[in-house]
Amino acid sequence: MIALRNVRKHFSKFEAVKSVSLTIIEGEIHGIIGASGAGKSTLLRLMNLLEAPDEGDVEVSGKNLTAMSSRELREARKSIGMIFQHFNLAANKTVYGNVAAALELARYPKKDRRERVLECLRFVGLEKLADQYPARLSGGQKQRVAIARALANQPQVLLCDEPASALDPGTTADLLKVLESINQRFGVTIVIVSHEMEVIKSICQRITIMEDGKIYETVDRQPDGVAVITKSARYFADELKKAGDPGHA
Numbered sequence: 001m002i003a004l005r006n007v008r009k010h011f012s013k014f015e016a017v018k019s020v021s022l023t024i025i026e027g028e029i030h031g032i033i034g035a036s037g038a039g040k041s042t043l044l045r046l047m048n049l050l051e052a053p054d055e056g057d058v059e060v061s062g063k064n065l066t067a068m069s070s071r072e073l074r075e076a077r078k079s080i081g082m083i084f085q086h087f088n089l090a091a092n093k094t095v096y097g098n099v100a101a102a103l104e105l106a107r108y109p110k111k112d113r114r115e116r117v118l119e120c121l122r123f124v125g126l127e128k129l130a131d132q133y134p135a136r137l138s139g140g141q142k143q144r145v146a147i148a149r150a151l152a153n154q155p156q157v158l159l160c161d162e163p164a165s166a167l168d169p170g171t172t173a174d175l176l177k178v179l180e181s182i183n184q185r186f187g188v189t190i191v192i193v194s195h196e197m198e199v200i201k202s203i204c205q206r207i208t209i210m211e212d213g214k215i216y217e218t219v220d221r222q223p224d225g226v227a228v229i230t231k232s233a234r235y236f237a238d239e240l241k242k243a244g245d246p247g248h249a
């Protein structure tokens with residue numbers, strides 16, 4: 001599905017990714033974990049050529065992205081969606097407008113755009129907020145808009161760069177369930193970069209561990225599943241009262 005072959009990336013004299021080869025299997029949820037600065041985000045951004053490698057090849061669905069003209073690359077990128085830690089929504093566009101912009105950019109047939117936007121917003125449960133601007137949304141809602149936008153062109157691959165890092169645990173669990181259902185219902189291959197072990201363990205079937213710009217190991221495992229996190233006031237109150245009650249020495 002995605003094959004990185006001996007890819008390297010420098011920033012000035014600093015080598016952020018050091019001759020890495022990695023295959024992402026079609027239909028899997030693949031995690032990339034490692035310490036800050038290990039090169040995770042750079043490796044992810046090499047997969048859709050947001051970062052061009054200094055050396056090596058990037059192949060997605062049998063097509064060598066590194067050998068493409070910018071027109072061909074634009075076309076190939078339609079099959080690769082991406083979401084980011086800080087959502088990267090256009091502040092001057094409504095929820096509807098943000099998703100529609102992705103279709104416009106990909107020259108999706110005009111007459112079908114409205115239905116497609118609404119279909120994507122329905123999938124992430126935000127149809128009712130179509131006319132809102134991002135500033136009025138919570139972090140979890142913003143990330144759902146970003147997902148709807150990334151799904152609009154029916155990608156085969158979804159790249160997720162720290163998608164949950166700006167979210168609370170309950171909202172993170174909701175987001176992970178959405179990603180899981182995108183994988184199961186539409187067969188979309190997902191690559192998710194995170195420094196949070198819980199995120200990676202919950203939904204990833206294979207995990208690549210990075211250190212110092214290199215792959216340390218790739219591990220296969222049965223995902224733990226997404227933990228149910230209750231957000232009720234009762235839960236918070238009960239948890240707080242459990243430990244260290246000062247009234248009962």
Ligand SMILES: Nc1ncnc2c1ncn2[C@@H]1O[C@H](COP(=O)(O)OP(=O)(O)OP(=O)(O)O)[C@@H](O)[C@H]1O
Nearest residue numbers: 011012016034035036037038039040041042043195
């Ligand atoms: N555009 C850039 N210009 C200069 N240096 C960069 C650039 N992007 C990344 N780097 C450097 O490359 C190294 C790897 O960065 P990268 O963001 O890939 O790491 P990471 O593992 O994702 O870390 P984090 O979890 O902190 O985001 C870091 O030292 C970073 O400072």
